[in-house]
Amino acid sequence: QKEVEQDPGPLSVPEGAIVSLNCTYSNSAFQYFMWYRQYSRKGPELLMYTYSSGNKEDGRFTAQVDKSSKYISLFIRDSQPSDSATYLCAMSAEYRDDKIIFGKGTRLHILP
Amino acid sequence: NAGVTQTPKFQVLKTGQSMTLQCAQDMNHEYMSWYRQDPGMGLRLIHYSVGAGITDQGEVPNGYNVSRSTTEDFPLRLLSAAPSQTSVYFCASSRLQGRGNTIYFGEGSWLTVV
Numbered sequence: 001q002k003e004v005e006q007d008p009g010p011l012s013v014p015e016g017a018i019v020s021l022n023c024t025y026s027n028s029a030f031q032y033f034m035w036y037r038q039y040s041r042k043g044p045e046l047l048m049y050t051y052s053s054g055n056k057e058d059g060r061f062t063a064q065v066d067k068s069s070k071y072i073s074l075f076i077r078d079s080q081p082s083d084s085a086t087y088l089c090a091m092s093a094e095y096r097d098d099k100i101i102f103g104k105g106t107r108l109h110i111l112p
Numbered sequence: 113n114a115g116v117t118q119t120p121k122f123q124v125l126k127t128g129q130s131m132t133l134q135c136a137q138d139m140n141h142e143y144m145s146w147y148r149q150d151p152g153m154g155l156r157l158i159h160y161s162v163g164a165g166i167t168d169q170g171e172v173p174n175g176y177n178v179s180r181s182t183t184e185d186f187p188l189r190l191l192s193a194a195p196s197q198t199s200v201y202f203c204a205s206s207r208l209q210g211r212g213n214t215i216y217f218g219e220g221s222w223l224t225v226v
Binding site: 008041042043044045046049088097098103104105 | 143153155160168216219
């Protein structure tokens with residue numbers, strides 16, 4: 001079993017819908033959780049960061065961590081065509097960038 | 113504010129050739145790293161550095177060399193290019209101390225080895 005699993009998609013949803021993106025993981029020591037957004041032919045950019053369990057909200061984005069299920073989610077409300085991108089989950093057990101494990105990314109298409 | 117700048121953007125190499133991917137950051141970040149991104153494989157760490165004069169290997173270091181003579185620059189050298197090194201390469205930087213594990217990525221370098 002890979003440490004971090006993420007459905008590659010693509011996921012296509014109509015504009016205005018709520019999008020749910022998910023990752024599962026196997027290492028119970030992970031405690032730092034991140035979501036990166038990557039537009040086509042660009043580098044990833046940090047979207048959300050969560051430490052340990054719980055929810056974090058930033059505008060239309062909500063990150064959720066369920067450590068008991070080893071499951072993290074990113075919700076996008078009122079999705080826009082500009083949200084079309086690849087979303088990478090990432091996580092680590094230590095506060096060290098060289099220990100971050102990235103998911104393979106989910107391609108998201110928001111249909112106008 | 114330029115952030116992380118990578119050059120070249122695109123490069124085609126012949127097998128056995130060597131080349132250097134350049135990376136510079138203007139945020140005075142201590143930590144710099146190189147990743148490669150391949151379809152179905154995600155981002156994988158090649159080498160990283162926590163400061164000038166200090167480098168270490170990541171998950172997939174074979175075939176690559178790095179050096180860090182200044183805080184700003186972190187070049188990646190391909191010693192003898194192989195088709196398996198065809199990939200998209202991302203340089204990244206971040207602060208060692210601070211909240212959020214915020215890694216700033218460059219825009220990528222597309223490398224094809226024929």
